[in-house]
Amino acid sequence: MFTLIFIFFCAYSVNTVFSTGCESKGNCEECIQEVDCAWCMEPLYPLNPDGSKPQTHCRLKNDTTKWCRDASKVSPKSGMRILQDLPFSNDTDNPLQVKPQRIKLALRKGEKYELKFQYKSTENYPVDLYYIMDLSHSMKEYKDDLARLGSKLAETMRNITTNFKLGFGSFIDKVELPFVSTNEKKLKNPCPGCASPYSFKNHLSLTSNYEEFVGNVKAAKVSGNLDSPEGGFDAIMQAIVCKETIRWRKQARHLLVFSTDAEFHIAGDGKLAGVIEPNIAKCYTDDSEYLKYDYPSVSQLNYVAEENNINIIFAIVKKPYASLKESYATLSKHIKNSNFGELNSRDANSVINLILDNYKKIVQSVKFTSNSTSEIDIKFSSTCKSPIPGRCNNVHIGEVLDITATIQARECLPDGQKSTFVYLKPEALHQGLMVEIEVLCDCPCSSKTHPSYVPNAKECSRQGDLKCGVCTCSEGRFGRNCQCDSSISTSEDIKNCIMEGSNEICSGFGKCQCGKCECDSSSSRDEKIYGQYCQCNNYSCKKENGLLCSGRGKCNCGVCECQAGYSGDACQCEESTTNCIAPGSDSICSNHGSCVCGQCECKMDENRYSGKYCEDCISCPAQRCEELRHCVEYKAYNEGVYKTETPPNNCTNFNPEVSKKLDDIPDKDVKKCRILDGNRCIMNFDYYYEERTLIVRALDHKVCPVPPNVLAWIAGVVTSILLAGIVMLIVWKVFTTIHDRREYAKFENEKKALKWHNSENPLYRGATTTFANPSYNRPTSFSPDPVISTSSEPDIHVLDEDK
Known part of the structure; x- marks a missing residue:
């Protein structure tokens, strides 16, 4: 047993x-x-x-x-070693905002490590501000404003940091038709009192002498060009890549303010002037190079701005038409670390306010990034509970943030590299945490100097080397002990090369050598055929969007082996439920659905939930409205249950925008909410999502019912009765008048139709009857008493009937 x-x-x-x-x-x-x-x-x-x-x-x-x-x-065992850990520092020359500063990390392929470090926003962090202005003639008014406000701008920024430098540059466009008139007179004087056109000019490198900034802005002359778009992209590119000319400091926050009243030329527009060479993203040493290379593309500007830690602020002149604003608002979305705002011609301080507001947004929002390659995956999280992982908003000076970087080695390093360096830092800042990552993919016993390594070992039939306990056979030999010769094959060997249930040798993709399949080589270097019977390959897995295993995994014998965080037969599904949780909420799909492939699939029961987070329901009360009502009531009106109680954490994730009117927002799925409070007042607010940030807008007042006025009601009823009586009398009078007039008209018509005289009565019959004498003209032979008459008229006798 x-x-x-x-x-x-x-x-x-x-x-x-x-x-x-x-x-x-x-x-x-x-x-x-x-x-x-x-x-x-x-x-x-x-x-x-x-x-x-x-x-x-x-x-x-x-x-x-x-x-x-x-x-x-x-x-191999992973491990972490701190190489440099200096305390936080406010040193203006070398400020330290990240702690520690240098770490060495050893990881195995596929292994994750949670690296914890800290960030502290220091006081008086150096700031470099370079102002690029469009100096076409229409911008003269704004140039004069900048010259007047230069000292005030410097003073305002000095209140934020004592280590502040300011520079100034301008641009027009490429000096070639059709952008600029090449007429000799127009080149010298394109407009009265104007300077000759140019592409970009650095008037003043970054300096602490603010009076020099004011003087250079005043001295700069406006110019002119032909077409509406300007060559601003050339100017932005040169201001970023010409580091020595502009004098950008490494240890500083870099602000580039771009001011214009016109749209921009993009890559490809240079072909209009015969310029076909793509922009090389390098500093031009000669003005002729502007006519040699095309305008930069948006992606080029995004890349160089991110690489050089530049925060771009688009300060656009406010226009009555919306196309200019929409163009730069869209451009800002495609360039990292950029912001957008409008200058008001009626407010001379608008340029200072715009720079100050955007600087506060930049400083108070911290997002961590890395320069990791595809072999190393890094994801950030923090204690600030932001809806966007790795980003913290409303960060105050001196506040310490605890950051966690989850580092995973996805692949072994290429070209035999032992380690790689990854830089973790706040976005648009230079100083951060340097991590040296060693990916443990090699075995020490594989080295010929290792004691276990035996060349031409007895265990390998003297036909190979014993390495790490297994045989590495010489060319032409194979087998566990290198006992097989590739030139010999027997019928017994062939049986060992046929998979059960099949009749093909090595599945038709190889040759049988010494009882073992030697698989064919694929025509592609990246495609492999393998397995005991050559039944496997790494290219026959399911594709998604044209990518094998969606580009998120490896194909192993027809099955996708997905990277961490992904699943599905083509690795098309993201296992993370982050995108299924509404900002400010902690429930997946609002508890009315399931998260599938990173998206909510809502329940389709009798309530029929819908929406990105299954928060909408046509046949039931608005779930999200009810969830937000108490937070909105407290933050917008300082009322409600949270006035006496501590509000929950989800109330800190948003601040409602209070306004007099809740206008519709194009291209936004805005949810309207009308909530009745305890006093029977109606709260009107709405919400929508900006990426993964919850935006809430509330009406600046509640709509409350007014108590009835009794006297007004009584007076209204009495007045209504009187008015109703008067109206009825008027209606009766009108009716009777119309009726009488119709009857009288009928009488008149009948009167006109009479056939007798007005003095005659058709009913009257007189007492006298008149008739002819029957004896008139009678023959005499019939008259017994003939009478001779001399009258020509007939005899008429009238009888008085009364007699």
């Missing part, structure tokens, strides 16, 4: 080992490049159930069985 249990335990242990993936690694380097694996030069194998020894040198490093002596085990 005991024997059966022991055999079962051994079989379970072996099967467990073979299920980890470590055992498939054929040499020490492949083994230790898996973070959970360890290599043994002389393994002490537990027996298989049949009494044989399992042939594996690579196992899980936390394997508890006695499979290897400690002296024979190769499992």
Whole structure:
């Protein structure tokens, strides 16, 4: 019974080992490049159930069985060593805002290390401000304002830091048609009292002499050009890359203020003047080079600004049309560390206010960056609880921030490099933390000088070297002990080269040599065919957006092995739920959905939730509105439950913008909220997301019901009754008048239709009857008493009936 249990335990242990993936690694380097694996030069194998020894040198490093002596085990250990850790310093020449300053870190491939350091915003940190102005004729008014306000600008900045330098430059455009008139007279005098046009001119390098700045601005003459866009990109590029000319200091915060009232030429516009060479992003030593190289591209400006720690402030003249503002607002979004603002012609101090406001934004917002390559992955987090990882807002002078950099070695370093240097620093600042990272991908036992290394070893049939406990065979030999000759093949060997369930030798992708498959080479250097039966390759995995494993993993035998933080059959899904959590909230998809591939899939039940964070519901109350109501009521109106209670942490993630009117914002998914408070007053506010920042806007007043005025109600009712009576009388009078007029008109019409005289009564019949004498003209033979009449008229007798 005991024997059966022991055999079962051994079989379970072996099967467990073979299920980890470590055992498939054929040499020490492949083994230790898996973070959970360890290599043994002389393994002490537990027996298989049949009494044989399992042939594996690579196992899980936390394997508890006695499979290897400690002296024979190769499992590099990571570690961190601080090389320089000076205290924070306000030294104006060499300020220290990051602590420690230098670290050495050793990591295995795939291993993560959380490196903790601190940042402190120091007082009197040096500031270099270089002002570039468009000196076309339309900017003369703003040039004069800058000259008048130069001393005030310097004084304002000196209140922030005592170590402040100021410089001045200007630009027009490339001196060539169609940008500038090349007429000889126009070149000398493009407008009355104007200077000749030029591309860029450095009037004053950075200096502490502010009166010299004022003098140079006053002395600078305006000029003119033909087309509307200006050559500002040339000026920005030269102001950044000409470090010695401008005199940028390494240990300083660099501000570049760009002021204009026109749009800009972009890369490709130079072709209009026959300039086809791309911009080289170098300092021009000759003015003719502006006509040799094209305008810089936006990506070039973004790159050089980030590399040289430049904060660009676009100070644009306010215009009645919106296209200029939209152009520079869009440009600012595509250049890191840049801000945008408008100058007001009616306010001479607007230039100072704009610089001061943007400087505060830059200083109070800290974001950490690194220059890591694709082999090293670095992610930042901090204690400031910002919705954007690695960024802290509202940072005050003297405040200490605790920063954590999660460093992971994704790949071994190329070209045999032992280590690489990565710089962790606040964005747009020079001073930071230097980290020397050594990626542990090599085994010491692979060196020919190592005691375990045996050339032409007996264990390798004298046909190879014993390296790290396994044979490295000479050319033409293979096999675990180099016992096979590639020129010999037998029928028994061929059987060992056919995978079960198949009838193809080496899966059709290789040749059988000494009972072992030798896989074909792919036509591409990066594509490999491998496996015991050549059944595997590293290029047949699923693609996403044209990239194998979405570019976030390696293809191993038809299956994507994803980088940390990604999953899916094509590594297309981001495991992080950060993008599924609404800013200021701690619930995934507002608890109404699930996070799939970094996006919320909302529940489609009877409530039908929707929205980026499943926060919207047509058939139920606005969930996000209810969540924000108490914070908005407290911050916007200083009322509500949080006036007496401590507000929760999510109330600190936003400050509502209070305004008289809540206008719609184009291209923003603004959610409207109407909430009834305890006093039956209506709060009107809305919210939307700017990247991952919650923006809340609130109306500056609540809409409260007014109590009824009893006297007004009574007076209103009485007045209404009187008015109703008067209206009814008027309606009755109008009705009867119309009716009478119709009847009278009818009477008149009937009267006109009568056929007798007005003095005759058709009903009257007189008492006298008139008739003809029947005997008139009767023949005499019939008259018994003939009468002779002399009258020509007939005889008429009238009888009085009354008689």
